[in-house]
Amino acid sequence: MTEPTLFYLPYERFLEEVESLAVQIEADPWKPSFLVGIGRGGLVPGAYLSHRTGLPLLSVDHSSGEHGFGDALLDRLAAKIQSGERILIVDDINDSGTTINYLRAALEAKVGAPDGLRVAVLIHNVRSSARAEYHGSEIDRGVDKQWYVFPWEAVAPRETLKEEALEVPERLA
Numbered sequence: 001m002t003e004p005t006l007f008y009l010p011y012e013r014f015l016e017e018v019e020s021l022a023v024q025i026e027a028d029p030w031k032p033s034f035l036v037g038i039g040r041g042g043l044v045p046g047a048y049l050s051h052r053t054g055l056p057l058l059s060v061d062h063s064s065g066e067h068g069f070g071d072a073l074l075d076r077l078a079a080k081i082q083s084g085e086r087i088l089i090v091d092d093i094n095d096s097g098t099t100i101n102y103l104r105a106a107l108e109a110k111v112g113a114p115d116g117l118r119v120a121v122l123i124h125n126v127r128s129s130a131r132a133e134y135h136g137s138e139i140d141r142g143v144d145k146q147w148y149v150f151p152w153e154a155v156a157p158r159e160t161l162k163e164e165a166l167e168v169p170e171r172l173a
Contacts, residue, residue, distance in 0.1 A: 003162065004145075004146075004147045004162055004165035004166060005145065005146045005147065006146070006147050006149050006158070006161055006162070006165070007146035007147065007148055007149060008149045008154055009148055009149060009150050009151065010151075011151045014045075014048075014122070014150065014151050015048075016136070017045075017122040017123070017136030017137060018045060018048045018049055018052060018122070018136075019052070020136040021045075021049055021090075021120050021122070021134050021135070021136055022049060022052045022053050024120075024134045025049075025053060025088070025120065025134060026053065028134075030086065030118065031086065032055060032086045032087065032088035032118065033055075033056075033080070033085040033086045033087070034055065034056050034057070034058050034080065034085065034086075034087055034088070035049055035050050035053075035055050035056070035057045035058070035088050035090050035120075036057075036058045036059065036060055036077065036087055036088065036089050036090065037057055037058070037059045037060075037090050038059075038060055038089060038090065038091045038099060038103070039059060039060065039061035040061075041091055041092035041093065041150070042089070042090045042091035042092055043059055044092075044150070044151075044152045045090050045091070045092055045122055046059065046090040049090055049120070055088075058073075058077070059073075060073045060074065060077065060103075061073070071106075074103070074106050074107060074110070075110065077107060078107055078110035078111045080116075081107065081111050081114045081116040081117060082111050084116070085116060086116040086117075086118075087107075087116055087117050087118075088118050088119070088120055088134075089103060089117070089118070089119045089120070090119075090120050090121070091119070091120075091121050091122075091132075092121065092122050092123070092148075092150050093121055093122060093123040093124075093125070093148060094119070094121040094123070094124045094125055094128045094130055094132045094135065095123075095125050095128060095141070095168075096125070096128060096129065096168060097125075097128040097129035097130030098129075098130075098168075099130075100119050100121075100128075100130035100131075100132065101129060101130045103119075104117065104119075104130070118133040118134070119131070119132040119133055119134070120132060120133065120134035120135065121134075121135050121136070122135070122136045122137070122150075123135070123136060123137050123138075123139055123148060124136075124137070124138050124139070125138075125139050125140070125141045126138055126139070126140050126141075127140060127141045127142055128141075147161065147162075147164075147165035149161055
């Protein structure tokens with residue numbers, strides 16, 4: 001297998017993506033009650049977006065691999081949606097769609113097809129199986145095979161980044 005090409009997203013572009021999301025959210029009549037940063041990739045964008053928009057931030061851990069850890073948090077989010085609150089999930093990238101599809105399905109299983117749930121991502125893959133109502137840049141994984149390294153990930157060893165990139169090879173193939 002070919003070695004992945006790592007693209008270190010510049011901090012200035014990260015800020016531009018956050019600003020793009022904020023403008024879209026503010027222009028939409030649908031207003032979230034809470035932002036929900038998805039661990040790990042959505043935590044930093046969620047915090048920045050929270051500061052930029054003034055919206056409160058919650059978090060759900062999805063990437064730890066700890067079975068059942070995020071389930072209680074999803075139950076709490078479902079209860080918020082059922083009570084009329086609106087939840088905006090924030091993640092770094094909608095690449096394959098796995099994370100967003102999982103979260104939508106988990107919440108829909110608890111509350112039906114909720115009008116109180118939307119998703120925002122910094123980068124959206126147009127070939128993703130999931131939809132994000134708000135996004136910054138678009139990429140096409142049919143053409144763009146780079147592995148995006150966000151500013152908060154840049155401190156990781158290069159070998160770790162390459163290993164993470166190769167965990168789902170079809171994103172890069």
